[in-house]
Amino acid sequence: MSNHRVAICGIGQTERYRTKLTCSLAGLVREAALNALADAGCDWSDIDALIIGKAPDMFEGVVMPEAYLAEALGGVNKPVIRVHTAGSVGGSTAIVAANHIKSGLFKRVLTVAFEKQSESNAHWALSPSMPFRPHFNSGAGGMFAPVIREYMRRSGAPEDAGCYVAVKDRVHALNNPHAHLHLPDIDLDTVKNSPMLWEPTRFLESCPSSDGACAMVLAAESHADTSAHKPAWVHAMAMRSEPSFYPWREEVNPEASRACAKDLYAQAGITKPREELDLAEVYVPFSWFEPIWLESLGFAESGQGWRLTLEGATSRDQGGDIPWNCSGGVLSSNPIGASGMIRFAEAALQVRGMANKRQVDGAKRALGHAYGGHSQFFAMWIVGAEKP
């Protein structure tokens, strides 16, 4: 198999990930794509193929939107591929796009991921009625709450550890002009006093419903010099999935998550992620998933992830050694299908030194992470400032 280096030359995001009632799906994705092309110093004609991702179609009620959006994204008479991996799709889409460069098939690919949550109701869309079974309608929050409670039971973490994550990521978001939520007055008490939605998850420990798109121009080494800024380089990428339900399935620290991280770190030659990475952008839609993934991804020992959060290790503002989600993360913006790609793109922006007010000084290597479904789909990449 060919093994060409993959450069991230252009990154584009929509202006701000909040409800946009006066903009169509096509307008939304085109805004992100144009921003990515401008950053890459490219035009539509420079693009060989279009790789699109989004979460399930019920989230907007538009079936196979990739067909309708191809025109708005310059995809006419070009290969167009749609990727489906639920909430992890933004990450998986970037990986599918990168593999099309890595293989040598294309020189330059435009990859776009999006969601326009204001078009429908994601909780409703995530709670379909199944034959022969009672219909609960408890949404994503209801699905993950028992997992969170199980993590709390096993780790013995203080009951407010999740509230620290909720505050930390919203403070980070104040440095990110794209973030949906800008909550300058947030503090622990505000989070603790916010209503319970799906016990033990509170309103302010949950992600918002956002509209937005993220786009990247990926290029082969020979085509990586068009941007006014230096590119980021893909050092490693991995995907894994597992079934939603099987007997005694490990839901807190899923096998697919551990296997994905193991493969990723082996490719990048990483044995101590907390020391060898400068930052991480990790899919944390509910606060407690920060300690859960800190452990699953090897940044902390089993049962100890919450300690890193409480010590401020994951906070950029507190000078933590391994900042997580300097962008404000999924807790501050969740255009679901785009959220994974935003994690991947923010990691790349950091190693390019282009993260402005949310920049981690001297960032050289960063992790981008996404998960979806019943904690069953995983996509991860490591990007670096230097060629791998």
Next chain:
Amino acid sequence: MDIDLDPIEQLDAPIYHRYHATSSRAITPFLHAMKRGELLGHLSTATGKVLFPPLGACPESGQATHMPVILSDSGTVLGFTTVHLPIPGSKLVPPFTVANILLDGADQACGHLISECEINAVAIGMRVTAVWRAKEIWNNSLENIEYFRPIAEPLVDIDELQKQCLIKANHRKKSAQGDQDA
């Protein structure tokens, strides 16, 4: 064109799909059993684990399953959440508690409601039993059970429960494979 009209930025237009399901050979006995008020699981001979509700295949081995196992309508709460957020189109009025319940004899938890109990009293390891709807309206559905209610038994250590279940599964696997060899 009348340009003075106010724009309509958003309009609720819900979409529903109605499916007519045809049951497979594997799931038909489960559906008939439901109508009789029996909970029928499947033993996976590849793993020795008992699946409920049975979908006709073992998710771990991929092998077809058909060996019926009648399960108790009592079980143990492995996980739960109390939902406070109303969702469009739902008949349930929050707050309500949804739990993953491991029926006695099964290896796979099944989602259902918990009631007749203070929200704060629900706990991991709590023992519960099914409250059935009136027999006259029983259908081919788990909805014949209205909810589960707590029973006066001590909390179960779910780590120990898992260990015991896996030991039993291993015995069933060996015995099933012994039957095949014979």
